[in-house]
Amino acid sequence: EQTFAQQIEQLRQTLRYHEYQYHVLDEPKIPDAEYDRLFHQLKALEQAHPEFADSHSPTQRVGAKPLAGFAQVTHEIPMLSLDNAFSDEEFNAFVKRIQDRLGVLPEPLTFCCEPKLDGLAVSILYENGVLTQAATRGDGTTGEDITANIRTIRNIPLQLLTDNPPARLEVRGEVFMPQAGFEKLNEMALAKGEKTFANPRNAAAGSLRQLDPKITRQRPLMLNAYGIGVAEGVLLPDTHFARLQWLKSIGIPVNKEIELCNGVENVLKFYRTMAEKRPHLGYDIDGTVLKINDIALQEQLGFISKAPRWAIAYKFPAQEELTV
Numbered sequence: 645e646q647t648f649a650q651q652i653e654q655l656r657q658t659l660r661y662h663e664y665q666y667h668v669l670d671e672p673k674i675p676d677a678e679y680d681r682l683f684h685q686l687k688a689l690e691q692a693h694p695e696f697a698d699s700h701s702p703t704q705r706v707g708a709k710p711l712a713g714f715a716q717v718t719h720e721i722p723m724l725s726l727d728n729a730f731s732d733e734e735f736n737a738f739v740k741r742i743q744d745r746l747g748v749l750p751e752p753l754t755f756c757c758e759p760k761l762d763g764l765a766v767s768i769l770y771e772n773g774v775l776t777q778a779a780t781r782g783d784g785t786t787g788e789d790i791t792a793n794i795r796t797i798r799n800i801p802l803q804l805l806t807d808n809p810p811a812r813l814e815v816r817g818e819v820f821m822p823q824a825g826f827e828k829l830n831e832m833a834l835a836k837g838e839k840t841f842a843n844p845r846n847a848a849a850g851s852l853r854q855l856d857p858k859i860t861r862q863r864p865l866m867l868n869a870y871g872i873g874v875a876e877g878v879l880l881p882d883t884h885f886a887r888l889q890w891l892k893s894i895g896i897p898v899n900k901e902i903e904l905c906n907g908v909e910n911v912l913k914f915y916r917t918m919a920e921k922r923p924h925l926g927y928d929i930d931g932t933v934l935k936i937n938d939i940a941l942q943e944q945l946g947f948i949s950k951a952p953r954w955a956i957a958y959k960f961p962a963q964e965e966l967t968v
């Protein structure tokens with residue numbers, strides 16, 4: 645016979661596990677209806693036993709009341725932008741600059757290749773495994789505190805799925821709105837005579853800038869992590885790809901198109917493959933981000949004033965503006 649505290653704790657663990665299977669592994673183990681039943685069972689138990697309230701419970705996604713404004717957050721590590729390439733020649737020139745700078749290079753040079761999601765870059769801080777703060781990129785140094793809104797995004801865990809979480813871990817990634825959700829949102833806005841959004845990126849930005857988390861919660865937003873900022877109390881893997889795999893293992897969603905490419909030819913093949921996949925992904929991307937995978941090499945290369953020397957966004961030609 646379980647105590648109420650044990651029932652509540654067990655339901656919280658079960659729901660976190662199923663959120664991970666669904667949102668991170670894309671391998672749900674139970675039907676959505678069963679998940680909903682467990683969720684409402686936990687909600688009822690927590691309401692009946694407020695002495696066991698816990699702000700990190702999977703039920704605690706919607707902030708209390710609307711904010712009057714957004715507080716400012718200073719990024720401990722600046723969130724820099726990326727240098728762009730618009731042709732193979734420009735990408736090759738990027739690689740040549742790296743070769744000139746590093747002199748001897750591992751052969752082949754391994755790149756971690758990622759789709760560049762067309763959303764908003766955010767920073768999410770977990771302290772001792774629980775989500776404590778989230779901010780927009782802002783100007784790279786200072787962003788807006790959007791913690792309450794980030795907490796409403798279903799594929800962002802409120803608690804990391806690990807028994808020994810880092811003291812502090814800053815996850816960096818892109819919040820975006822899938823195309824299907826964007827079209828549904830605009831249909832509803834039209835039906836209600838409200839303003840529609842020009843594209844999913846604007847819809848994501850508008851949804852994250854809502855002062856009322858109850859509105860943000862109704863918007864179909866998702867996160868895909870692409871990097872780590874601050875990390876304390878944990879020994880991180882020594883390649884970028886392994887770091888992303890580690891993030892995924894502790895419950896952080898990472899885009900499934902990301903792959904390692906050895907040598908420039910394979911990187912350019914990845915770029916062309918992503919260009920072909922682009923119309924069928926179900927979300928907007930505006931190019932790829934191609935990063936030196938080895939962290940030691942990244943640190944040797946460092947950053948130009950505003951962007952890293954070790955990464956470049958190879959963008960697609962601007963898509964003809966879709967008239968919504």
Ligand SMILES: Cc1c[n+]2nc(N)[nH]c2nc1OC(C)C
Nearest residue numbers: 724725726758759760870933955
């Ligand atoms: C600004 C940015 C944006 N993106 N998007 C991806 N996929 N990776 C990535 N990395 C970024 O910056 C790091 C290279 C520092």
